[in-house]
Amino acid sequence: MPRSSREKSALTRSRIIDVAYQLFIDNGYNATPMREISQKAGVTVGAIYNHFETKEDIWVAVIRERHPYHDILPLMDTVKGDSIADIVRSAARLLVQELLNRPDLFNLMFIELVEFKAVHVPDLYEAILPHLISLQDIFAGKKGRLRNFPPAVLLRSFVGLFFSYYITGVLLKNLPSVASSEAVLDQFVDLYLNGILENSGDLSDNPV
Template identity: 35%
Template sequence: MNERSPSPTAKPNPIRSRQQIVSAAHRLFLTQGFHGTTMRQIAKESGMALGSLYNHFADKDDLFKAVFEAYNPYPLLLMALEHSQGKNTEELARVAARRLVTALKDRPDLIKLVFIDVVEFQGKHLSAAYPEVAPGMERFAARLQRDPSALRALSADSLLRGFFGLFYTFHMTEMLLGKPSDPAAQTAALNDLTEIYLRGILSDA
């Protein structure tokens, strides 16, 4: 009787192993913070030996860099802007603001990750990730500027700073000031912020 020889032990997939580590680190950084998380905890969470982590990453800083590259918010933000359409500058700004806020609503992890980078690394990973999406951001600013008669003479940089300053932080200000009690109040707050972006806070009087 011929017996089948045992299958050779499958070799670990280095790409899959790296992804497991990055995913586990992402979960722990968000729940425990960067300094509150150890490499040993990440190894346990990923189901891997501690030494395996150091086969992929030099240290915890190097691992955070990989986490930020995998989970940074820019691709989601850029997608929201690129899918926004409007027949004029005002309509485009309103649609884009609504899409951006909606996209971030169910992704509090993106805001937390940016906070960690800003607090622990002075935003260096955020800055390093921006050049990849910069052309798309500049295209959005150019679309806002397509009707010069509708705008004051503002630079593309100023338009983007104002836009993200108001709408990327929308959910953060809800946490800071107290979330509106109902969806209608939340919509009203977003509409008011859009008015501020478009027209400022001073009355015409």
């Protein structure tokens, strides 16, 4: 039970963000009325404006405070393995496990692209970048030799791998021949590993 009005206010604000997060993901930003947020959050529309100056401020709070990277990045720091291939593969598995059955990250980013032209993306950098950069150090001293790609390209293409898999899966989901599955994701990862590693063998013949 909240004791002070301070705590009560913080709880209300948190409830508004939770409700808005879900509605934005389900319907998009412009298609989510303030009335619906207020009803589902159990407060009046006017009350919301005690916590946020504008509707867009709710969006900013959502991507800052409820963005799935809060759950995902700490997982990345736990990735271990003897070889680069093992590390990349287990990182990919972790990411997929978190992301694909809960595609909030993708929806939030697409809404940000479509409805805001990515203006809030820089807000996310300071939180995400340190984790990404530390990923590069993880490769140092591991088995396997990386081809001569710039680190930024390796990182960017790794992140892009999941967008590639997710978007093509959604766009082609009605075609039986391109059904998404763990096996297909493994093949995407194998293709990526073949792409970045020297002497990767032929991972397509040796699924793990």
